[in-house]
Amino acid sequence: MSIKKKLSIVALFVASTVSASALAAEGDNLKNPKFVEDSSYALGVLMGKNIQQVVETQKDFIVYDQAKIIEGLNQTLDGKSKLDDKQLEQQLRQLDQELAAVVAKQEAQDAKDNADKGAEFRKEYAKKDGVQSTKSGLLYRIEAAGTAAGDSKVEPTDTVKVHYQGKLINGEEFDSSYKRGEPIEFQLNQLIPGWIEGIPLINKGGKIELVIPPELGYGEHATGNIPPNSTLIFNIELLDVKKANAAGKK
Known part of the structure; x- marks a missing residue:
């Protein structure tokens, strides 16, 4: 969240509390040296936390000069900043461009590495007992x-109730209905292609492990805790199936 937004939130919070109590106090606290001192310190902490967040977020790409940060802050508070608004905008715009270029390069390298590691993982996984594959490259x-009972084959328009765990190939778990303590329902055709193809391979009450290549998952784009070009591992338990045609008859 930006400093501006945080200050706005603080202003709203102060306004809400002042409206309830300041009428009685008639603003006496605003003239109290101790209150002014504490509030001034709090404002400094607020600014420091925001600056700290920026520094921490970008530490892998740039190491800021803390002395210069403090100098810029102090000189600005004293009305003696060396930068006018135009110069400030130019410098920050250049910083953004430099950071964006470095991040883009790093993301491209990460995507390539993930694709290579995923391909190797799938190659080895395919050798395991009981593992099968589809024409699309899905392994299961x-x-x-x-x-199976009657018209039980799962169709893309059906709603499925599942328990599942999702992991990356390094074993890191990125999602789990088990941890949340309750299964979840989806209309199957709203999910990633690997699920749309993989879940119909079992019936109600079935369990399956899917190893999904990036093109059947989230592709080249990072999604939440899932890096770009990730091969995904899902352990899925199909608890129930609600047929789309049955729902339509109701």
Whole structure:
């Protein structure tokens, strides 16, 4: 959140509390030296936290000169800044451009590395007992087929109720309905291609492990805790299926 927004929130908070109490106090606190001292310090802490957040976020790309940060802050407070608004904008714009270029280069390298590591992982996974593949490149291992009954084959327009765990190839878990303590329902065709293709491989009550290449997952784009070009591992338990045609008859 920007400093401006944080200050706005503080202003709103102060306004809400002042409206309830300041009428009685008639603003006496604003003339109290101790209150002014404490409030001034709090304002400094607020600014420091925002600056600290920027420094911490960008530390892998640039190491800021803390003495110069403090100098710029002090001189600005004294009305003696060396930069006018135009110069300030130019410097910050150049900083943004430099950071964007470095980040883009790093993301491209990460995407390539993830693609290479994922391809190697899938190659080795395909050798395991019970692992099968589809023409699209989806790899899967059925742990329990589930029970088929009548028109039970899952269709893309059906709603599925599942428990699942999602991991990266390094074992890092990025999502889990088990941890949340409750299953979740989705209309199947609203999910990633790997799920749309993989879940119909089992029936209600079935369990399956899917290893999904990037093109059947989130592709070249980072999504939440999932890096670009990630191969995804899902362990899925299909608890229930609500047929789209049955829902339409109701």
